Amino acid sequence: MLTKDQLAKIAQRNHIGLGVQERDYIQHLFLSLLYGKTQDFVFKGGTALRVAYNFARYSEDLDFNSLLPSEKVKELIMSTVNELGSFGVKAEFRKPHVFKENGERGLNGDISYQGPLFTGKSGSRGKVRVDVSLRGETGVTKKVVIAPKYDDISQFILTVFTINEIFAEKARALIIRGKPRDLYDVWVLLGSGVEINLPLINKKLMLYNKTFDFAEFKNKVKESERDWETDLRGLLPQTILFKDIQNTVIAGFGKNTRL
Numbered sequence: 001m002l003t004k005d006q007l008a009k010i011a012q013r014n015h016i017g018l019g020v021q022e023r024d025y026i027q028h029l030f031l032s033l034l035y036g037k038t039q040d041f042v043f044k045g046g047t048a049l050r051v052a053y054n055f056a057r058y059s060e061d062l063d064f065n066s067l068l069p070s071e072k073v074k075e076l077i078m079s080t081v082n083e084l085g086s087f088g089v090k091a092e093f094r095k096p097h098v099f100k101e102n103g104e105r106g107l108n109g110d111i112s113y114q115g116p117l118f119t120g121k122s123g124s125r126g127k128v129r130v131d132v133s134l135r136g137e138t139g140v141t142k143k144v145v146i147a148p149k150y151d152d153i154s155q156f157i158l159t160v161f162t163i164n165e166i167f168a169e170k171a172r173a174l175i176i177r178g179k180p181r182d183l184y185d186v187w188v189l190l191g192s193g194v195e196i197n198l199p200l201i202n203k204k205l206m207l208y209n210k211t212f213d214f215a216e217f218k219n220k221v222k223e224s225e226r227d228w229e230t231d232l233r234g235l236l237p238q239t240i241l242f243k244d245i246q247n248t249v250i251a252g253f254g255k256n257t258r259l
Contacts, residue, residue: 001088002152007116010149015237020058022115022126027051027062028148029087030111030128034080035158041066041076041132042141043160044169046185052144052160055188057181058235061129065137065161070098070107073132081111087152090114093130107132135207139165167194172204175212178220180231180242187245196256218250 002010002025011021027047034041045063049055066073074096084091096109111128118124140162147155161169167189174182190196202211224231228242 002116002150004116006151016058017234018117019126020234022117023060023128024050024058025150026084026089026091026111026113026115026126026128027059028146028150028153029084029089030062030080031146031158032148032153032156033083034076035156037080038076039143039157039159040068041073041159042139043158044166046181048160048166049185049188051146052158053163055185056237057184057188057232059181060235061131064130064132065139066132066134067136067138068134070134073107073134074098077107077109077130077132084113098134106134137204137207141165163189163192163194164197164200168197168200168204171196171201171212171217172208174220174224175205175210175217176208178223180224180228181235183221183224183245183249184232184236184240187249190249190252196253198256214254217253221246221250 007021007025008018010025011018014021028051031043031051041064043052043062043064045061046057046059047062050057050059068076077096078093081091081093091111091113094110094112096107098107099105108129108131111130113126113128114124115126117126141159142162143157144160145155145157167186170182170185170189173179174186198212205211225242225246232240
């Protein structure tokens, strides 16, 4: 395990908070161990954008899709959490929960860990949320070689959704839950040259019996201003103005969806 001083130097270089950097370190440790034993988890979401595609935003959660049964998923997560001990990180998988609706839909829980910032007090423990979708959704994936910028983690290979799949899921997430971090990710992906694939977005929305509606999308974008600063606080090296992002995303979708 890295020392607090080593972690502090990395956080300073990245212009990010020490707690956020610690969580990123634990996420990389967990991923290296998990994918060392299985490729049956498809990595997705905001953390996948950072780890697999080198995007700037830090993230709190680890999100996956898997076609494995919930008991096997739980077994793999718990064994991986236990293996964090080999790096000197004492951790446990807390409150694992399988939620069902017309069959198994997903498994989630929290990795509670004693990382480089642990002082012996419970308040210094860190937490990473893990969400695994078991809804049978599939998409285009790729294998990516990860070379962590942490000295004690060797490079590893993981399975991740392609950037187009993640973009479609982020657009869906913005419509369904309207979190500012989803809007930010959509903006970054648009700026990186990802094209809007309306059929793929509608395929993702089928899970919620919805189709893309530009007026609804525009409202969700505007609503996210309310929690813009609080939702993204600590996850970015610098502040981004909501107004600039709102205008770019609305204009991009308005033009490319021809609505």
